[in-house]
Amino acid sequence: MSTIKNILKKLSENSTESTPQEWQTLLEISDPQEMQSLYDAAYALKLDTVGSNVYFRGIVEMSNICTKDCYYCGIRNSNSNVERYDMSEDEIVREALWAHENQYGSIVLQSGERQDANFTDKITKILKRIKEESNGELGITISLGEQTEEVYRTWFEAGAHRYLLRVETTNPELYGTLHPESHDFQTRINCLDILRKAGYQVGTGVMIGLPGQTTADLAQDVKFFRDKDIDMIGMGPYIVHSETPLAEKAETINDEEQLNMGLKMIAVTRLVLRDVNIAATTALQALNPTGREMGLQAGANIIMPNLTDTSYRKGYQLYEGKPCLDENSTMCRGCLKGRVASIGETIGLDQWGDSPHFIKRNEKHQN
Ligand code: SF4
Secondary structure, X not given: OOHHHHHHHHHHHOHHHOOHHHHHHHHOOOOHHHHHHHHHHHHHHHHHHOOOEEEEEEEEEEEXXXXXXXXXXXXXOOOOOOOOOEOOHHHHHHHHHHHHXXXXXXXXXXXXXXXXXXXXXXXXXXXXXXXXXXXXXXXXXXXXXXXXXXXXXXXXXXXXXXXXXXXXXXOHHHHHHHXXXXXXXXXXXXXXXXXXXXXXXXXXXXXXXOOOOXXXXXXXXXXXXXXXXXXXXXXXXXXXXXXXXXXXXXXXXXHHHHHHHHXXXXXXXXXXXXXXXXXXXXXXXXXXXXXXXXXXXXXXXXXXXXXXXXXXXXXXXXXXXXXXXXXXXXXXXXXXXXXXXXXXXXXXXXXXXXXXXXXXXXXXXXX
């Protein structure tokens, strides 16, 4: 039996026996047939562990004002070419309730990173209103960066129950090449532990195909997800934004290779972590019109349709070539329904679609 087949068999049967070196071997596959066998194995395991329901997380990009300066990001604080916006409380609540009425089950509130009281208090109010006005029925994920433990707890009590905090890479040296010195790697990692303690379902993720990143780094990222007992993964291929410092290091990046590496990471993560939620992110679609469906077929089970009013969408481009800038929420919903049906899967309408991994861990602690 070939090495690849052996590794896939081992992972499909019992992932605890496989090693990061073996995951790296899978990430280095370049033969199309072997790639397909990797995706098939991940898809089969997905059906066994999380099923064929795809869950929606309608995303509201509330504001592109950010105090940070990540070298890869189009809305970094130093980019003066960006027209900044900050949606009102009413606008945000309205979009969340649209998602509820349209049976999305859950939303994600995301924005640039801010720690000032005006911002954190506004979020608390919004969370309370969404909880109340949706009769507690809408699941709420937030993705609002590094905050104090007190703020995380306040937002949890106000109604958010999942938190996505991407670390972008788990290699501290590589992290240092992507951020100014003031952005401390360990602080970000510590936030994941604080979020877990505060009661959230914890999500993280990395960028895939960064300048200077190796397949060994990516295999270690998967190990990090496993060691930290992460519940949800939101990761995608790195896509260049020309108005960023990282762009000049990224001249040789190839779209097809980025897409393949993104899909291989989804598949390996599914095989190793098994019952977590994994998003097929929009970055996959930026590289291929059917990229998100390919993500679902490689083991992902979550899609994040954009709810942000189209008048704001052009202002929220973390990378260039972001798709669906002109499609309103209704068009987006119709388009995604068709896409999910085209690969024989169904949408878990009106359901939170919590991470089975999180549910099982909680049950274990209660018994
Ligand atoms: S990646 Fe996030 S924190 Fe960093 S500059 Fe962009 S919006 Fe701000």
